[in-house]
Amino acid sequence: MIDLSLMVKSIPFVLAGLPYTLGISLVSFVLGNLFGILLARLRLSRKAYWRYPARVYISIMRGVPLLVVLFTLYFGLPYLSVQLPALLCAFIGFSTVSSAYIAEIYRSAIEAVDQGQWEAARALGLPQKSIFKRIILPQALRIAVAPLGNVMIDMVKSSSLAAMITVPDIFQQAKIIGGRAYDYMSMYILIAFIYWLLSFILELLQDRLEAYLRLE
Numbered sequence: 001m002i003d004l005s006l007m008v009k010s011i012p013f014v015l016a017g018l019p020y021t022l023g024i025s026l027v028s029f030v031l032g033n034l035f036g037i038l039l040a041r042l043r044l045s046r047k048a049y050w051r052y053p054a055r056v057y058i059s060i061m062r063g064v065p066l067l068v069v070l071f072t073l074y075f076g077l078p079y080l081s082v083q084l085p086a087l088l089c090a091f092i093g094f095s096t097v098s099s100a101y102i103a104e105i106y107r108s109a110i111e112a113v114d115q116g117q118w119e120a121a122r123a124l125g126l127p128q129k130s131i132f133k134r135i136i137l138p139q140a141l142r143i144a145v146a147p148l149g150n151v152m153i154d155m156v157k158s159s160s161l162a163a164m165i166t167v168p169d170i171f172q173q174a175k176i177i178g179g180r181a182y183d184y185m186s187m188y189i190l191i192a193f194i195y196w197l198l199s200f201i202l203e204l205l206q207d208r209l210e211a212y213l214r215l216e
Helices: 004-015 018-043 048-063 066-080 086-112 115-123 128-165 170-181 184-215
Strands: none
Touching (some): 004 170, 004 184, 018 048, 018 086, 018 128, 048 086, 066 128, 086 128, 170 184
């Protein structure tokens, strides 16, 4: 049986973990974007000593499960006499893994920009860095909005993995109540609804942003 009264009473306790869930998702998304743009530039470089290391990093981070990365940081590093706080491990893990996916989004978006933009800017004598920063990247960002929104939503849902390394996010809070009340099913349904609600809000924001960019 689903215990609705337990679900309602548990909402404040579960939402106490919301700052961790949103903090991990938002901070890691921002850091992932910054690192992802850099990786995309390196990935598109004509110089092999930049291009191939970027490709290897992206391949590894896309091929290794996020949970393995988190466990390596939190449980593995102590074997090397390095102990990082769980929250810091979550930031590092989510940022590094997401940056690989974001890098590929930016790479394809940059390649989708008309090559004539590059040629026209070079004809005006603009430096390469200025061309990328002021002309190409703004156009690539418009193209990348939809897939980046999907990454953000996925990060909010995946943030539940931080509970596996003791971060007190909303999933960890729900597990605590479920263990005390011997009713995990009710708590899992509650947490599923919360994650869906967060994702739905992000979907609305993504739609608004896409509509705004189309009108510009």
